[in-house]
Amino acid sequence: MRGKVQWVLVLAGVAWAGLSAVASAAWGFASFTTPRHTVTITTETGGPVTKVDVRNDNGDIAFRPGSPGAVTRTEAWNFVRPSYTQSLHSGTLTIRVRCPKNVSNNRCSVRLAITVPPTVDISARTTNGNVRAAGFQSQAVVANSTNGDVNVALDAQPVGLSLRTINGNVTAKASGKVNAAHSEVTATSTNGNVDVSLKRAPTTLSLATVTGSIRGRVPAGSYRLTTHTVFGRVSVNGLRNDPNTSDAVSARTAFGNISLSGG
16 A cells, blocks of 8 residues: 555655646746736827937837827836837937847837827838728828837828838828818838728829739829739729829739729
């Protein structure tokens, strides 16, 4: 009986050691897949803002209209914390976010939620993350991502609207509240769909992707139309091609359908 008890104790010890090793390995794996440190901080803009200039290494950038202005950032990391700087000069709010280089398994990212007046101009760039803006009446909006979607829903059609990503979709909607005599709109992706809807006729609307479909909606009328796809279909409804008109609409893709409509 005594020998059996010893064997039971030995086997129990082995089993416990095995479970401990598995648990330790699982914790170690989780520590690299889920950041160990997360902190959320809100900082006031510190004064009137007319333009926002944001650069972010890793993380989403979201803009929302409101006052007083503020920036809420959620930082995440394993070993070395990201750097964050914010300044306001002559009405321009400048934000720079950087993750440390050459730190293995750091899982560094910063998610930004930026509240500013609805009339500010916007310039935003992120490497790994989405860019979103809704409810603005800006004169100029520039939004870029490398790996992520770009999505804007504006209450006015800007004079300049430039949206770009490499791996992701681009979506834009703009109402007709604009006093400018012209507007130039560019929306491009490499691997993703492009979908743009405008209430006012643009001076230039350029839509492009490589792998993905394109959908464009503008007021019915005459435009200088250019469409091209290699593997896909082209559909144009409510728009007339007039090489002599000043307003131009182009849509180009290699692998995808093109749909242009006026209404």
